Amino acid sequence: xxxxxxxxKKFGSLTVLDGFSHEFAEGxxxxxxxxxxxxxxxxxxxxMGLLAPDSGTVTRGSDRLSAVFQEDRxxxxxxxxxxxxxxxxxxxxxxxxIPELEAVGLYDCADKPVRELSGGMKRRTALLRALLADYDxxxxxxxxxxxxxxTKNTVMSYTRGKTAGKTVILVTHDPEEADFFGGxxxxxxxx
Amino acid sequence: MxxxxxxxxxxxxxxxxxQIAAMAVGKSLLLGSPxxxxxxxxxxxxxxxxxxxxxFSLGRIMLGFxxxxxxxxxxxxxxxxxxxxxxxxxxLISAVKAVPVASFTILALIWISSSELSVLITFLIxxxxxxxxxxxxxxxxDRRLTEMADIFRVPPMKRFFGIYLSQIMPYFRSAVKLxxxxxxxxxxxxxxxxxxxxxxxxxxxxxxxxxETADLFAWTLVIIVLSIITEKLVLLLIDITAKRIEKL
Numbered sequence: 001x002x003x004x005x006x007x008x009k010k011f012g013s014l015t016v017l018d019g020f021s022h023e024f025a026e027g028x029x030x031x032x033x034x035x036x037x038x039x040x041x042x043x044x045x046x047x048m049g050l051l052a053p054d055s056g057t058v059t060r061g062s063d064r065l066s067a068v069f070q071e072d073r074x075x076x077x078x079x080x081x082x083x084x085x086x087x088x089x090x091x092x093x094x095x096x097x098i099p100e101l102e103a104v105g106l107y108d109c110a111d112k113p114v115r116e117l118s119g120g121m122k123r124r125t126a127l128l129r130a131l132l133a134d135y136d137x138x139x140x141x142x143x144x145x146x147x148x149x150x151t152k153n154t155v156m157s158y159t160r161g162k163t164a165g166k167t168v169i170l171v172t173h174d175p176e177e178a179d180f181f182g183g184x185x186x187x188x189x190x191x
Numbered sequence: 192m193x194x195x196x197x198x199x200x201x202x203x204x205x206x207x208x209x210q211i212a213a214m215a216v217g218k219s220l221l222l223g224s225p226x227x228x229x230x231x232x233x234x235x236x237x238x239x240x241x242x243x244x245x246x247f248s249l250g251r252i253m254l255g256f257x258x259x260x261x262x263x264x265x266x267x268x269x270x271x272x273x274x275x276x277x278x279x280x281x282x283l284i285s286a287v288k289a290v291p292v293a294s295f296t297i298l299a300l301i302w303i304s305s306s307e308l309s310v311l312i313t314f315l316i317x318x319x320x321x322x323x324x325x326x327x328x329x330x331x332x333d334r335r336l337t338e339m340a341d342i343f344r345v346p347p348m349k350r351f352f353g354i355y356l357s358q359i360m361p362y363f364r365s366a367v368k369l370x371x372x373x374x375x376x377x378x379x380x381x382x383x384x385x386x387x388x389x390x391x392x393x394x395x396x397x398x399x400x401x402x403e404t405a406d407l408f409a410w411t412l413v414i415i416v417l418s419i420i421t422e423k424l425v426l427l428l429i430d431i432t433a434k435r436i437e438k439l
Binding site for chain 2: 048050064065066067069071073075076077078079082086087089133
């Protein structure tokens with residue numbers, strides 16, 4: 001269960017979130033939308049516990065979290081496989097990860113250091129890492145940015161299959177992405 | 192393949208330049224030719240003193256390098272953890288960097304025996320290089336990766352090896368790559384000044400005293416080869432360790 005009550009967050013004199021409240025039901029999919037700078041990523045950081053709100057409370061219990069951050073936050077010197085394994089509580093064999101890598105088009109670069117990958121490949125690695133981790137709540141901050149249309153469709157379908165029945169909060173600019181996953185949409189506006 | 196041919200071509204070109212220069216000078220006392228140097232090296236190898244001299248210098252230079260590497264890493268970790276240590280080490284590291292090897296060597300000869308000289312000198316050469324690089328690695332560590340590890344609840348061991356060490360390893364690698372070559376240069380230079388019995392430095396010194404230019408070149412060639420081999424071996428060890436770390 002994830003519940004935000006009357007969250008306010010300011011950066012200096014700029015109020016980014018002003019009394020935001022919402023209850024994210026277990027197993028629900030929620031898309032958080034809004035214009036640039038309206039506080040979508042800030043909200044995600046507050047919900048994840050990375051940022052403390054100036055006022056208000058977040059109730060999250062002891063749920064295990066997983067995330068695709070605004071930035072990829074990958075270990076650049078490690079291979080794609082090692083990045084995936086880093087966050088897994090039980091070490092999966094290479095053979096067990098191959099179908100997942102193939103599904104998002106990363107099979108050919110499984111052993112490459114992340115620093116050698118393109119932006120889109122890094123994004124897919126970050127997404128796959130989040131999807132393959134053990135989690136109760138998944139936070140996705142624009143996980144499909146930088147992907148071409150065809151890859152995006154493939155990766156979105158894969159993501160939908162992997163997240164069925166899980167609590168997922170997706171930050172996006174794109175209404176089509178929100179529609180694709182269904183679920184509830186929360187609109188944020190500039191405070 | 193093409194790259195290797197170009198490299199080989201460049202080596203052949205400079206050997207030819209050396210040979211022509213030696214022929215132009217016409218006195219092996221002033222400049223021995225590559226052929227003479229190789230002939231001298233072939234005669235040196237079976238000599239009784241050849242291998243012991245190599246082992247003497249190799250052992251001491253590598254000991255100083257290992258001690259310096261450990262100390263440099265330890266200092267860098269402390270400085271990365273606490274600003275107090277960063278400020279404390281800063282003047283010391285700057286001083287060690289700036290003082291010429293010859294000054295250290297002459298001073299060290301007052302304190303320690305000449306046989307231990309190269310250990311101390313290579314230690315002093317290695318510490319600032321390793322310290323500066325590893326400290327730079329620690330400073331440039333992306334703190335957002337710590338947040339990522341917190342969110343995914345990455346256990347401490349995996350966090351240390353997978354996140355912290357993997358970030359710092361390239362800085363450590365380049366420090367080691369630089370240090371090994373410097374250690375051979377400074378270590379042998381120290382031996383030439385201190386002339387410990389049975390060292391490569393003593394052999395170089397003798398070649399100067401007896402005006403054996405071919406010997407000087409032959410021993411220099413030995414030092415270059417040793418420097419390249421030890422550098423490759425140490426880097427191989429680091430790369431294997433890095434791979435192991437990645438699999439943890």
